[in-house]
Amino acid sequence: MDIFRYIAKRYTLIIDSDIFYSFRRSPVTVVAAVITVTYILGTIFAPWIAPHNSYDLTSLSLLDAFLPPAWIEGGTTNFLLGTDDQGRGILSTIIWGSRLSLGVGFAAVIFSGILGTALGLISGSAGGRVDAFIMRVAEVQLTFPAILIALLVDGVSRGLMNVYEAEAMAIYVVIFSIGVSFWPQYARTVRASTVVEMEKSYVEAAQVAGRHPAVIMVRHVLPNVMGPVLVITTINLALAIILEATLSFLGVGIPPTEPSLGTMIRIGNDYLFSGEWWITVFPGAALAVLVLAVNLLGDWMRDAFNPKLR
Template identity: 60%
Template structure:
């Protein structure tokens, strides 16, 4: 059967271009600049092997004679190393591209995991209620009583102690799990509140009357109507997860040293900051700030765009 006009891709695109969200985006210079910066950072990180001028983590290509070179515009710099080199002779610009890819991967993966856990538990808590709701909310209260960075440090430290010779993939998994377990509470509490409102509405009552299964009501009827706040929260949490990963890597318990992220690059450069090699730590810090700031600005815009009271 041929798709209707509303189901056709062109119809969906036309409705999106005519939506309030797109209209808000087009009339928000801040959101457009933030989206451009975020898209640029995402592009250079995804295509780092093709756009990076050097392979910074290939030991065969490193030359210690090029170590600690200043940026190209300063005296002693080389045009082949635009932002200078670190203590190992690695190109800072190329290291930024590769480091941003790791930071973004850990950030997005941890937010996706925490969103799946938090949305599922919040939906169950708000829809079922009773003892299930009380138990899940008490677990949330316990999690909120600990600083998130402390929980992440504890989980990551225990994981490294139990698996000292683990493969890199397992180390990444432990790091993602550590960050996710500190972020699911916000999703659970947000979805629980929205679900408690939605479960008393007429369309849910009508679905119950005609005999629709509770799980089907939860996932097919209630869930789509509570995803708006979740999308806003997820956008903001991406920046928080990236900063948490950078903090853990700066403390030496984040990603493996063989796959340094922006936090690792900042930690390495911090040892040379007071000896005059400021570029080793300043440029990774600027890259981290740009990513976190652009994502936060997009989250603020999305929150306002999806708020019907501000239209």
């Protein structure tokens, strides 16, 4: 009985909310959302959607290498967007690569989100020296570009492992290095919101009710600072995807046996001037569209969650 009432209430709250209204009123955002959802669904169902499994080395044939897109002479409908130097279909590789890019992106922002939010909450509620320490570390890290931090973490971890381990762990190293380079933004935003929320008397009411400070942080303050976190997460998702592509392009990210979008662009880059433009252009376009869509979504969220701009 209770639960039904609760679900009905939640549903009407969402449909009725200003956020949903502002979403419906912005066609660009709707398109961006549709594109993003398409990508996500496409990557989830990649094994069924992609014509070939590009990561299955046994299915590749070097005879298929450098085939142009289907509509150009020499192309086949088997490989709609052509193939690369290993004979992997570009379309299939884009689908599998997007899966990797989005996966790494999500994992990285979730990792940095949890790390940054936790540190921000601690910083904002503890105050004093703990606060000063966490914030100074964040500020120092912010003075370095994210790509530099990621390269550093990546390089150090590669130095600690042998080649085979590094190959196997590559994806986790990338997630970790991107995640680490993004936490200060979360920490600073969450800290600022936490300080504001801590001033409100509902926090004091919970103290008077004898709640443990940790319970107050998690159950009272955290839900009220999640709005900005969601916005940063969306904007950071686009940044993380780009960062992953950059790392892969530089050859320190995802290994070429399981290419991500960035890896594909790098492979294609070698053949750009020899005429095989499709190897790099199609993954590049796929990356650009994905990042643009996620960014537009993030922009809208930032405006929608900020009552001052509404």
